Amino acid sequence: MAPSADIAIEPIAPIEPPAPLAPLHALPPPFTDSNLEVLTQGAEALVYKTTFLTPATPCVVKYRPPKPYRHPTLDKRLTKTRLLAEARVLVRCRKEGVGVPGVLAGDWDNGWLVLEWIEGMTVRKVLDEWADKVKRGDKKEGDDEMLGVMRKVGRAVGRLHDIGVCHGDLTTSNLMLRQPSSSTEHASPLFQHRGHQTVSAMREAAMDGADGSEPSPPQPQSELDGDIILIDFGLVSQTIQDEDRAVDLYVLERAFSATHPAAEPLFQKILTSYGESFKGAKTVLRRLEDVRLRGRKRSMLG
Amino acid sequence: MIALGLEGSANKIGIGLISHPSSNKPPIVLSNLRHTYVSPPGEGFLPKDTAIHHRAWVVRLIKQAVRQAGVKIEDIDCICYTKGPGMGAPLQSVAVAARTLSLLWGKPLVGVNHCVGHIEMGRAITNASNPVVLYVSGGNTQVIAYSAQRYRIFGETLDIAIGNCIDRFARTLMIPNDPFPGYNVEQLAKKGKNLVDIPYAVKGMDCSFSGILAAADILAHSTNEALPDGKRLKTEDGEIVTREDLCFSLQETVFAMLVEITERAMAHVGSKQVLVVGGVGSNERLQQMMGMMARDRGGTVFATDERFCIDNGIMIAHAGLLEYKTGITTSLEDSTCTQRFRTDEVFVGWRD
Ligand SMILES: Nc1ncnc2c1ncn2[C@@H]1O[C@H](COP(=O)(O)OP(=O)(O)O)[C@@H](O)[C@H]1O
Ligand SMILES: [Mg+2]
Numbered sequence: 001m002a003p004s005a006d007i008a009i010e011p012i013a014p015i016e017p018p019a020p021l022a023p024l025h026a027l028p029p030p031f032t033d034s035n036l037e038v039l040t041q042g043a044e045a046l047v048y049k050t051t052f053l054t055p056a057t058p059c060v061v062k063y064r065p066p067k068p069y070r071h072p073t074l075d076k077r078l079t080k081t082r083l084l085a086e087a088r089v090l091v092r093c094r095k096e097g098v099g100v101p102g103v104l105a106g107d108w109d110n111g112w113l114v115l116e117w118i119e120g121m122t123v124r125k126v127l128d129e130w131a132d133k134v135k136r137g138d139k140k141e142g143d144d145e146m147l148g149v150m151r152k153v154g155r156a157v158g159r160l161h162d163i164g165v166c167h168g169d170l171t172t173s174n175l176m177l178r179q180p181s182s183s184t185e186h187a188s189p190l191f192q193h194r195g196h197q198t199v200s201a202m203r204e205a206a207m208d209g210a211d212g213s214e215p216s217p218p219q220p221q222s223e224l225d226g227d228i229i230l231i232d233f234g235l236v237s238q239t240i241q242d243e244d245r246a247v248d249l250y251v252l253e254r255a256f257s258a259t260h261p262a263a264e265p266l267f268q269k270i271l272t273s274y275g276e277s278f279k280g281a282k283t284v285l286r287r288l289e290d291v292r293l294r295g296r297k298r299s300m301l302g
Numbered sequence: 303m304i305a306l307g308l309e310g311s312a313n314k315i316g317i318g319l320i321s322h323p324s325s326n327k328p329p330i331v332l333s334n335l336r337h338t339y340v341s342p343p344g345e346g347f348l349p350k351d352t353a354i355h356h357r358a359w360v361v362r363l364i365k366q367a368v369r370q371a372g373v374k375i376e377d378i379d380c381i382c383y384t385k386g387p388g389m390g391a392p393l394q395s396v397a398v399a400a401r402t403l404s405l406l407w408g409k410p411l412v413g414v415n416h417c418v419g420h421i422e423m424g425r426a427i428t429n430a431s432n433p434v435v436l437y438v439s440g441g442n443t444q445v446i447a448y449s450a451q452r453y454r455i456f457g458e459t460l461d462i463a464i465g466n467c468i469d470r471f472a473r474t475l476m477i478p479n480d481p482f483p484g485y486n487v488e489q490l491a492k493k494g495k496n497l498v499d500i501p502y503a504v505k506g507m508d509c510s511f512s513g514i515l516a517a518a519d520i521l522a523h524s525t526n527e528a529l530p531d532g533k534r535l536k537t538e539d540g541e542i543v544t545r546e547d548l549c550f551s552l553q554e555t556v557f558a559m560l561v562e563i564t565e566r567a568m569a570h571v572g573s574k575q576v577l578v579v580g581g582v583g584s585n586e587r588l589q590q591m592m593g594m595m596a597r598d599r600g601g602t603v604f605a606t607d608e609r610f611c612i613d614n615g616i617m618i619a620h621a622g623l624l625e626y627k628t629g630i631t632t633s634l635e636d637s638t639c640t641q642r643f644r645t646d647e648v649f650v651g652w653r654d
Contacts, residue, residue, distance in 0.1 A: 041599060043569040068598060069561050069591035071554045073497050169506040173570050251506040258454035259571060
């Protein structure tokens with residue numbers, strides 16, 4: 001038997017990468033001719049900033065374009081299921097008082113949702129900026145402000161789990177820290193009062209043009225004072241299983257340590273505050289240890 | 303500097319010699335030889351038989367590789383071998399060969415993480431500077447990105463590896479193992495056209511393939527050509543579902559999952575480059591799908607051909623030499639193997 005061997009006796013010639021074509025960002029109707037600017041291209045959606053009904057009401061259009069690499073049948077099925085799951089859970093979370101953007105409109109056949117605008121930034125960005133400051137010596141590691149943010153993250157995830165929802169894609173890109181002034185003041189006149197969740201009520205509120213002319217609350221202490229808002233619920237599941245909850249935390253933990261190695265010690269704070277956030281959270285934390293162990297032990301062979 | 307690399311973590315034994323020119327020039331492959339153990343149809347490769355295969359071939363391949371490289375033993379700086387992860391017995395048989403050479407020739411040893419070998423080789427060949435890496439093979443499914451001196455795992459399979467899933471699916475349909483099951487599935491898939499529902503399981507940046515195997519059993523049964531037409535699985539339009547359709551559906555589904563988790567990682571770390579490594583990375587449909595995703599994000603996909611995608615000795619030589627140049631060697635006492643060796647355990651001292 002001769003060896004079925006490859007013979008390569010030459011310097012390795014680098015493969016020239018093909019020139020990237022401009023990505024296609026055509027919006028579906030009714031936005032087709034709207035000239036909206038892409039705000040970000042997330043993991044599966046394109047996010048555009050615009051206004052809803054009145055110019056004073058900012059919102060985002062979250063559009064899941066058809067994925068060119070995916071078989072059209074599979075693509076339609078996934079887009080529709082995820083969009084509907086996201087919309088339903090957002091409505092439910094809002095009713096239960098969990099911090100999420102409200103749903104204003106949607107079309108599952110064309111793959112878009114219009115969501116309340118959250119003024120602020122992703123926790124991913126907050127941590128990056130913080131890490132830069134630590135590097136420059138402006139901030140020290142484990143400082144109280146940052147621990148405060150972590151505490152709020154733990155509590156927010158705990159609240160979510162408590163109402164029987166597991167996020168399915170908890171990363172720091174899918175957590176937003178709302179800018180403090182806006183959370184109490186004029187950020188979303190549409191969603192100021194609980195009980196105003198029906199679409200018609202939102203429209204009315206929007207038409208009223210509530211524009212933040214209320215008395216301002218005391219000046220915020222720090223830009224890290226705002227609320228944590230959970231976003232991006234496409235992979236959500238409604239469950240109260242400890243296992244699912246633990247996996248949610250495990251996903252966040254790994255995203256955390258992979259993206260923010262310097263901030264890894266902060267993650268502990270998320271867990272502590274999660275542990276205190278609802279009855280049953282302690283059991284989830286114990287389950288998390290099993291899930292971790294399984295991850296480390298996961299056989300890497302066929 | 304020149305390194306000899308020995309790889310044998312699965313059913314292939316690979317021996318290669320690489321040279322890193324002193325300046326900033328690209329590495330030069332001096333020789334790259336491989337021999338594959340093919341198991342009988344309907345069976346996977348067992349550790350014991352695979353180890354016997356590797357032991358039978360190792361000396362012959364080393365001799366041939368050194369001769370082909372045209373180097374003298376004195377010119378070789380270090381002996382690099384795969385420390386893990388992989389199957390115990392095959393890993394050990396190759397490690398014994400590496401230790402023997404080290405003692406015989408008086409050269410230092412460098413134990414290499416197989417996954418890091420794939421990543422570094424892929425980077426060297428494609429010139430991708432800082433890509434998100436999809437590592438897909440018979441035993442591994444990981445989405446990896448570099449950060450702070452480590453290759454960090456962003457997502458991975460929650461149960462079996464993608465290659466393993468394809469192989470077992472193929473076996474259920476009695477698709478032959480020669481040259482390898484994935485290749486045959488790929489050829490059959492080219493003739494398929496009907497998409498059958500196969501479980502699609504993505505959780506964040508992780509995915510799961512075990513549900514597919516359960517479905518495969520049922521599908522294999524209902525597409526059996528021995529069944530009367532009335533009992534066979536049909537599409538909504540009443541067309542009979544063929545084996546080709548099943549291979550097509552399998553690929554469309556599992557590759558969509560892989561591309562999706564890769565895209566999620568790219569979005570999260572803000573990268574526009576993706577590098578596909580590992581044996582399954584040689585699948586043209588996967589490369590094509592990854593290319594479409596990357597283009598949609600204004601980015602690029604980098605892939606290597608089967609000489610470097612499929613397990614080989616060169617990648618072990620290359621990654622080992624990178625580590626050797628940072629002053630690290632593996633002492634004889636520490637030159638063990640380990641079946642489990644996670645990618646993020648390696649301190650990557652050779653990158654900024
Ligand atoms: N309601 C919102 N207000 C402000 N920014 C948002 C909002 N929703 C999403 N974004 C921004 O768009 C990005 C992508 O949105 P996301 O819902 O996470 O979609 P994807 O599934 O594509 O990740 C987020 O990381 C965030 O920066
Ligand atoms: Mg997101």
